[in-house]
Amino acid sequence: MxxxxxxxxxxxxxxxxxxxxxxxxxxxxxxxxxxxxxxxxxxxxxxxxxxxxxxxxxxxxxxxxxxxxxxxxxxxxxxxxxxxxxxxxxxxxxxxxxxxxxxxxxxxxxxxxxxxxxxxxxxxxxxxxxxxxxxxxxxxxxxxxxxxxxxxxxxxxxxxxxxxxxxxxxxxxxxxxxxxxxxxxxxxxxxxxxxxxxxxxxxxxxxxxxxxxxxxxxxxxxxxxxxxxxxxxxxxxxxxxxxxxxxxxxxxTLSNIASSCLISGKPDTGRHGTSHPSICPYQAFPTKDGSIMIGGANDRLFGILCRLLGKEEWIIDERFSTNALRVKHRDELVPMIMAQTNLATTEEWLDIFEGSGIAYAAVNDIQATLNHPQVLARNMVTTIDHxxxxxxxxxxxxxxxxxxxxxxxxxxxxxxxxxxxxxxxxxxxxxxxxxxxxxxxxx
Known part of the structure; x- marks a missing residue:
C-alpha cells in the first residue's frame, strides 16, 4: 500500500x-x-x-x-x-x-x-x-x-x-x-x-x-x-x-450467449427454462414431491442415466444416439424422462444417482439451502451478536x-x-x- x-x-x-x-x-x-x-x-x-x-x-x-x-x-x-x-x-x-x-x-x-x-x-x-x-x-x-x-x-x-x-x-x-x-x-x-x-x-x-x-x-x-x-x-x-x-x-455477463449472437449474426434462441440450448438432457425434471436437476452432458453419461432410469433401450434409439440428435429430438426425449422421474421422490432419485458420475442436484428452496449439509460444513451460516x-x-x-x-x-x-x-x-x-x-x- x-x-x-x-x-x-x-x-x-x-x-x-x-x-x-x-x-x-x-x-x-x-x-x-x-x-x-x-x-x-x-x-x-x-x-x-x-x-x-x-x-x-x-x-x-x-x-x-x-x-x-x-x-x-x-x-x-x-x-x-x-x-x-x-x-x-x-x-x-x-x-x-x-x-x-x-x-x-x-x-x-x-x-x-x-x-x-x-x-x-x-x-x-x-x-x-x-x-x-x-x-x-x-x-x-x-x-x-x-x-x-x-x-x-x-x-x-x-x-x-x-x-x-x-x-x-x-x-x-x-x-x-x-x-x-x-x-x-x-x-x-x-x-x-x-x-x-x-x-x-x-x-x-x-x-x-x-x-x-x-x-x-x-x-x-x-x-x-x-x-x-x-x-x-x-x-x-x-x-x-x-x-x-x-x-x-x-x-x-451475457458471456457465451452474446458471443453466439456476435459470431452468428442471428437473434438469440430465446428462453429455455432450466434446460440448456446445446445439451440434452440437461434440466430440471419433476419428481413425486419436487424437482431434480439432471445432466447427461455426453453420450457416456446419457447411457448411465438411461440405465439408472431403467430405460437401457434409449441408448440404442436412433433418435438419441448422439447429443446433437438428442437436442434435435428434445421434445420427444424430455417427456419420456419426465415420466420416469415422476415415479419416485427427489430423495429416492438422489440415492439412485449417488456415485454414478452423472450431474444431478435437488432443486432446493432457500430454507433447505441454508440447512444443507454442505452449506453448514463450509460454515456459510454463522451467528453474530448485534x-x-x-x-x-x-x-x-x-x-x-x-x-x-x-x-x-x-x-x-x-x-x-x-x-x-x-x-x-x-x-x-x-x-x-x-x-x-x-x-x-x-x-
Whole structure:
C-alpha cells in the first residue's frame, strides 16, 4: 500500500459558532484507525481505508467484500434515515428490548457487515469538510450517485485533487452516453440489456432472476477492479478513477450467449427454462414431491442415466444416439424422462444417482439451502451478536484462504453507531460533536 506523509484536517471550534471556518492543519502520518485483532492482522486488505458513499445493493455489496478482506469501511449514511434499505421490509430482525434498541431490516443486514456507520449531512458545509478530511486519510472512495451529483458538494474525483485516491463510481449506465443521466435499477437493466429476454420458460413471459443479479455482479466487478487498482497503485504510486455501470456489467455477463449472437449474426434462441440450448438432457425434471436437476452432458453419461432410469433401450434409439440428435429430438426425449422421474421422490432419485458420475442436484428452496449439509460444513451460516437485535444468524463470507481467516468481525452497524468514534479520530471534541448533532449535521 502506498501511503505518504500528508496533512490531515481537524475540525476547528469555529464550527460551533456558525462562523466561516477552515480546517486546522496538523502534520502527522496518515494511517488507518483500523484496530483489527491479532486474529485478523493477516487479512489481505488490513490497513486499507474505504469511504463508502453507496446505498442499496451494488455498492454496499462491493464494500462488504472489501470489509470482509480486512479493509476499514466507513459507511456514510443519511443523517436521519440512513441507507434506503434500512426501511425495506418485512422481515425485520426484532430488537432485544433494551432502551433505545430497534429492529433492523433483513435486506440491510445482508450487505453491511464489518462496516462502521457515520450519519452525516454533507449538504451542510461542515459535513462536507468532515467528509473531505476523512477522504484525505483514506485509500478508496466508492459512490453510486447520478453522474455529476457529488460535484455540487465539492466531492467529485477532480475536485478532491488527490492523486493517490482510488475513486469508484457505480451508476446505472456510466459516466457518458445518451443514458448517463438515467437512474439505474437492477430489474430495468435486466430488461434493457437482454437478461430478462433469455430468462424464463420457453412458452412463458420474460422474468427477472430471483435475486438482483445485475446489482450483485456489478458489486463483484467493482470490488475486483478496486483491488486491481490497489495493486496498480503499489507499483506506480498513483490511484485512479473507476467508472462502473450496471449496464456494462450486465452486457459483459451475457458471456457465451452474446458471443453466439456476435459470431452468428442471428437473434438469440430465446428462453429455455432450466434446460440448456446445446445439451440434452440437461434440466430440471419433476419428481413425486419436487424437482431434480439432471445432466447427461455426453453420450457416456446419457447411457448411465438411461440405465439408472431403467430405460437401457434409449441408448440404442436412433433418435438419441448422439447429443446433437438428442437436442434435435428434445421434445420427444424430455417427456419420456419426465415420466420416469415422476415415479419416485427427489430423495429416492438422489440415492439412485449417488456415485454414478452423472450431474444431478435437488432443486432446493432457500430454507433447505441454508440447512444443507454442505452449506453448514463450509460454515456459510454463522451467528453474530448485534448491538440492538442480539444474536442473529447471517450468511458468512464465502472466501477461504489458507492463512488469512475472513469472517464477520462486527455486525452490520446501527445508524450512526460510529459517528462519535470517527469524528473524535478527526480531532473533534465532544462538545463540538454534540452541537453538530443538535444542528442536524451528524446523527
Amino acid at each position: 502506498i501511503r505518504s506523509k500528508i496533512t490531515v484536517s481537524v475540525v476547528s471550534s469555529a464550527m460551533l459558532r456558525g462562523q466561516n471556518y477552515s480546517f486546522q492543519r496538523v502534520n502527522q502520518q496518515v494511517r488507518s484507525s483500523h484496530t483489527a485483532s491479532s486474529a485478523h492482522v493477516q487479512l489481505p486488505l488490513t490497513g486499507i481505508k474505504v469511504i463508502d458513499l453507496t446505498r442499496v445493493l451494488a455498492g454496499p455489496y462491493a464494500t462488504q467484500i472489501l470489509a470482509d478482506l480486512g479493509a476499514e469501511v466507513i459507511k456514510v449514511e443519511h443523517v436521519t434515515r440512513g441507507d434506503d434499505t434500512r426501511s425495506w421490509g418485512p422481515p425485520f430482525a426484532k430488537d432485544n428490548g433494551k432502551p433505545g434498541a430497534h429492529g433492523e431490516s433483513a435486506y440491510f443486514l445482508s450487505v453491511n457487515r464489518n462496516k462502521k456507520s457515520l450519519a452525516l449531512n454533507f449538504q451542510d458545509k461542515r459535513g462536507q469538510e468532515v467528509l473531505k478530511a476523512l477522504i484525505a486519510s483514506s485509500d478508496i472512495v466508492i459512490e453510486n450517485y447520478l453522474p455529476g451529483s457529488l460535484a455540487k458538494y465539492g466531492l467529485s474525483y477532480e475536485q478532491l485533487k488527490n492523486d493517490k485516491i482510488i475513486y469508484a463510481s457505480i451508476t446505472g449506465y456510466g459516466q457518458n452516453g445518451p443514458f448517463r443521466d438515467r437512474a439505474g435499477y437492477d430489474v430495468m437493466v435486466e430488461a434493457e440489456m437482454g437478461l430478462m429476454h433469455i430468462t424464463g420458460e420457453a412458452d412463458g413471459s420474460p422474468v427477472k432472476v430471483g435475486v438482483a443479479v445485475t446489482d450483485l455482479t456489478t458489486g463483484l466487478y467493482a470490488a475486483n477492479s478496486i483491488m486491481a487498482a490497489i495493486i496498480g497503485r503499489s507499483k506506480t504510486g498513483m490511484g485512479q478513477y473507476i467508472d462502473i455501470s450496471l449496464a456494462d456489467c450486465q452486457v459483459a 448491538p440492538t437485535c442480539g444474536p442473529l444468524k447471517m450468511i458468512n463470507t464465502p472466501i477461504k484462504y489458507s492463512r488469512a481467516k475472513p469472517s464477520i468481525r462486527t455486525a452490520p452497524p446501527t445508524l450512526g453507531q460510529h459517528t462519535d468514534e470517527i469524528l473524535e479520530g478527526l480531532g473533534l471534541r465532544t462538545k463540538e460533536i454534540d452541537t453538530m448533532r443538535v444542528e442536524g449535521v451528524v446523527g
